[in-house]
Amino acid sequence: METLHGQRKQLQNIDKMLHETDQTLKQTKHTLNGMESIYGGLKNWLFKKPPKVEAYKGTNINNNNNNNDTGGNIKVHKRKNAKKNNPFDSYVQSSDVKNNNEDQEHNEQLDQILKSVNRLNVMAKEMNNELANQDELLDSIDDRMGNVDHRLQNQSRQMNRIH
Numbered sequence: 636m637e638t639l640h641g642q643r644k645q646l647q648n649i650d651k652m653l654h655e656t657d658q659t660l661k662q663t664k665h666t667l668n669g670m671e672s673i674y675g676g677l678k679n680w681l682f683k684k685p686p687k688v689e690a691y692k693g694t695n696i697n698n699n700n701n702n703n704d705t706g707g708n709i710k711v712h713k714r715k716n717a718k719k720n721n722p723f724d725s726y727v728q729s730s731d732v733k734n735n736n737e738d739q740e741h742n743e744q745l746d747q748i749l750k751s752v753n754r755l756n757v758m759a760k761e762m763n764n765e766l767a768n769q770d771e772l773l774d775s776i777d778d779r780m781g782n783v784d785h786r787l788q789n790q791s792r793q794m795n796r797i798h
Contacts, residue, residue, distance in 0.1 A: 636758070636762065639762065639765045639766070640765070643765065643772070646772045646773065647693065650693070650772065650776050651691050653776060653779040653783055654689075654691045654779065655691070657779065658689060660783065661686040661786075662686055664786070665686060667790060667794065667797065670797055671793060671796065
């Protein structure tokens, strides 16, 4: 889980850097429009204000890390050793004493296995949630990267025309 949290931090940093790059590209577009021609400079001076820098808000992905203890909220189902009255029980009573001790040991072992499986279930659900959140973050980064790439290509062409 720690590795997944570290990956989340890296993805969030990438998302933040892409946001900052996008904001810088918005400002340079305004500057390049002014440099491209006299008309562009006049238009910027008269009508267009430089774009405002938007603060980074992050992505709208919830970080549900309420329960780091993998043993929390586990329901343990204990089996009951209730036996129904059966007319054939009198024939098997002597072997029941041995079997009862063995059954109790097996039940205790099964209860321990059940607790372990429940802990694994909780861990798997937490990992699944984290991976789903990271998938959404990757989609956001992909969209933002596409926008930044498009702006960068356009501004590179525009700079080549000015040069």
